[in-house]
Amino acid sequence: MGPLSSPAVTARVVVVDDDDEVREVTEMILAGAGYSVRATANGFEALRWLEEQPWDLLILDLRMPEIDGPTLYREVLARWPAAASHVLLVSGVAEMPHHDDTVKALNIPVLLKPFTLEALRAAVARVLAPI
Numbered sequence: 001m002g003p004l005s006s007p008a009v010t011a012r013v014v015v016v017d018d019d020d021e022v023r024e025v026t027e028m029i030l031a032g033a034g035y036s037v038r039a040t041a042n043g044f045e046a047l048r049w050l051e052e053q054p055w056d057l058l059i060l061d062l063r064m065p066e067i068d069g070p071t072l073y074r075e076v077l078a079r080w081p082a083a084a085s086h087v088l089l090v091s092g093v094a095e096m097p098h099h100d101d102t103v104k105a106l107n108i109p110v111l112l113k114p115f116t117l118e119a120l121r122a123a124v125a126r127v128l129a130p131i
Contacts, residue, residue, distance in 0.1 A: 011128050012054060015039040016046040016072065017061035017090065022113060026059065026090075029117055030124065043067035047075065057127055058083070062091035062110075070106055088127045090115070 013030055017023040018041045027039040035057075040046050043064060050058070058076060060069035067075075069089050076083050089108045111123040 010034060010036045011056040012036045013038075013057045013059060013124070014046055014049055014055050015059045016043055016064070016069075017041065017059070018064040019061065022061070022090070026120065029120055033121055033124075035124070043072040046072065047079075050076065050079075056086060057124065058087045059124075060087060060089050062089055070108075073106060073108060086127065088123055 013035045015023055015026050015030070015037060017026065017039070020041065023039050023041060027037045030037045038049055040049070041064070043060075043066060046058070049055075060072055062069040064072075069091075073087055073089070076087065084107075087108055089110045090113055091110055092113045109123065109127055111119060115123075
């Protein structure tokens with residue numbers, strides 16, 4: 001289905017992060033800010049959800065088992081080319097030097113972990129601003 005947007009509709013966010021604590025806190029913060037949130041540790045499950053329901057923002061962890069953030073991002077773009085501006089990558093600071101070239105090549109906005117509540121809200125607002 002891909003990203004769909006309407007000012008009258010609450011933004012729908014899918015969070016994919018294998019770190020239970022980060023995923024749960026992210027989900028709580030965004031739900032508390034009024035977003036409709038679905039969260040999973042599994043990239044393949046997220047792809048099924050994205051096929052089934054409209055979505056506005058995809059938040060991806062950089063490093064995950066089975067399918068990492070950049071690979072999942074490429075799969076999303078293959079299915080929904082217009083989704084490029086609807087993705088936010090989250091990454092631990094220590095991971096970035098090893099993945100810097102990949103992230104720069106993909107041109108995805110990145111929110112570094114650990115992030116504050118304010119940083120998460122601001123990053124989400126920036127990515128959603130065009131809708």
